[in-house]
Amino acid sequence: MRRRYCAAFCTMLAACVVYAQGIFLCPKCGYENERTALTCTHCQATIPAPKQQPEKKPASDSGTTFQKSGKLMFLSGAVAEKEIEQARKLMSETNDADVVRMLLRNAKALDLLTDPAIENQRLKTIQALKKQCDAVVPTSLIKCPVCDGSGKTMMKVVNMKGEISFIEVAGRPCPKCLGKGEVSRRAPADERKARQGPALKRFKELQEGRKYIDAGSGAWIPAELDQKLTARQTALVRRAVASDCPLCLGSGLGDCSMCSGVGQVKCPHPKCHRGMVEVFTDKLIVDAKIVRTENCKVCDTKGAVSCRQCEGKGATVCSKCGGTGDRTDCTKCGGRGVVSCKKCGGSGSAGEAVCPDCAGDGNILCTGCNGDGKAAK
Ligand SMILES: [Zn+2]
Ligand SMILES: [Zn+2]
Ligand SMILES: [Zn+2]
Ligand SMILES: [Zn+2]
Numbered sequence: 001m002r003r004r005y006c007a008a009f010c011t012m013l014a015a016c017v018v019y020a021q022g023i024f025l026c027p028k029c030g031y032e033n034e035r036t037a038l039t040c041t042h043c044q045a046t047i048p049a050p051k052q053q054p055e056k057k058p059a060s061d062s063g064t065t066f067q068k069s070g071k072l073m074f075l076s077g078a079v080a081e082k083e084i085e086q087a088r089k090l091m092s093e094t095n096d097a098d099v100v101r102m103l104l105r106n107a108k109a110l111d112l113l114t115d116p117a118i119e120n121q122r123l124k125t126i127q128a129l130k131k132q133c134d135a136v137v138p139t140s141l142i143k144c145p146v147c148d149g150s151g152k153t154m155m156k157v158v159n160m161k162g163e164i165s166f167i168e169v170a171g172r173p174c175p176k177c178l179g180k181g182e183v184s185r186r187a188p189a190d191e192r193k194a195r196q197g198p199a200l201k202r203f204k205e206l207q208e209g210r211k212y213i214d215a216g217s218g219a220w221i222p223a224e225l226d227q228k229l230t231a232r233q234t235a236l237v238r239r240a241v242a243s244d245c246p247l248c249l250g251s252g253l254g255d256c257s258m259c260s261g262v263g264q265v266k267c268p269h270p271k272c273h274r275g276m277v278e279v280f281t282d283k284l285i286v287d288a289k290i291v292r293t294e295n296c297k298v299c300d301t302k303g304a305v306s307c308r309q310c311e312g313k314g315a316t317v318c319s320k321c322g323g324t325g326d327r328t329d330c331t332k333c334g335g336r337g338v339v340s341c342k343k344c345g346g347s348g349s350a351g352e353a354v355c356p357d358c359a360g361d362g363n364i365l366c367t368g369c370n371g372d373g374k375a376a377k
């Protein structure tokens with residue numbers, strides 16, 4: 001036990017300045033800065049130059065380690081890897097992108113608890129899987145805007161009395177929906193919102209089944225870490241899984257009111273019918289006058305044209321977040337999720353003893369955002 005503490009303590013000293021992939025955590029305030037920064041963006045403290053990988057540091061994962069106080073030092077990288085593996089498995093077995101996305105976020109949260117000095121490919125793998133998720137665009141069916149759901153192409157017939165009637169043109173279905181009467185469109189926010197609840201439930205059941213516990217804000221950690229995270233670590237995981245912009249649910253995209261997400265609208269030519277324009281003729285067929293048609297030049301016989309409002313994308317930029325997909329930062333902590341402990345002024349110690357308020361961490365969870373760093377929804 002004694003040896004374990006000693007080794008753990010040495011690692012802790014070495015990790016006072018934590019350099020991660022492209023970012024580093026300010027040793028004074030914990031703010032995430034660019035690796036190239038010379039001073040902390042948040043507290044202006046001077047940032048020491050990154051040290052070369054110390055030789056004493058374990059080159060490989062030595063499992064989960066704890067500080068003398070009993071709080072977590074570093075989580076074993078294997079735990080974060082398991083989370084990624086779970087996401088990969090679910091993606092290939094069910095294609096449940098909603099839950100996979102939650103797992104990937106959680107993997108990112110767990111990864112933040114691991115020793116950043118140990119090289120790994122986890123973030124790269126997470127990003128690759130996230131890309132796969134994003135390729136699964138949630139869609140739903142909507143009544144075809146060209147044929148209004150009939151799926152048919154009708155032909156106008158005028159009889160001898162001048163009465164107008166329509167007959168179906170056999171073998172020529174609506175050019176937009178090809179006779180189905182429905183078209184696929186990007187699912188609007190309210191539909192995606194409705195799916196979010198059941199997806200969260202599936203995610204929760206999965207994590208509970210793995211004996212994980214809720215670490216707040218939707219972060220799940222192995223049961224062995226219960227009560228073992230410092231305020232800063234709690235904020236790290238909560239920030240990593242913080243919920244998205246409530247309007248667009250993180251996509252950064254808003255619903256297009258003009259095309260309802262289809263990306264196309266009915267051809268604006270007033271006489272265009274399913275891509276054909278009426279041309280009158282006197283030619284008699286039996287006892288009725290039939291209306292001859294020719295190709296519509298506006299829509300090129302497609303019956304629909306690209307939506308002007310969204311330029312055919314089926315979505316606009318989210319009006320709430322301006323396209324970032326994020327909620328705005330908590331004003332109380334500036335997005336850090338923690339604030340400096342008032343009792344010890346951030347030093348973590350009270351005289352010779354460990355500060356009782358922050359348990360030596362120097363930080364306490366921000367009460368404004370409860371650690372996720374985001375403003376209230
Ligand atoms: Zn700082
Ligand atoms: Zn149609
Ligand atoms: Zn549109
Ligand atoms: Zn047309």
Ligand SMILES: [Zn+2]
Binds near residue numbers: 318321326
């Ligand atoms: Zn948004």
Ligand SMILES: [Zn+2]
Binds near residue numbers: 344347357358359
């Ligand atoms: Zn304190």
Ligand SMILES: [Zn+2]
Binds near residue numbers: 330335366368374
């Ligand atoms: Zn806050």
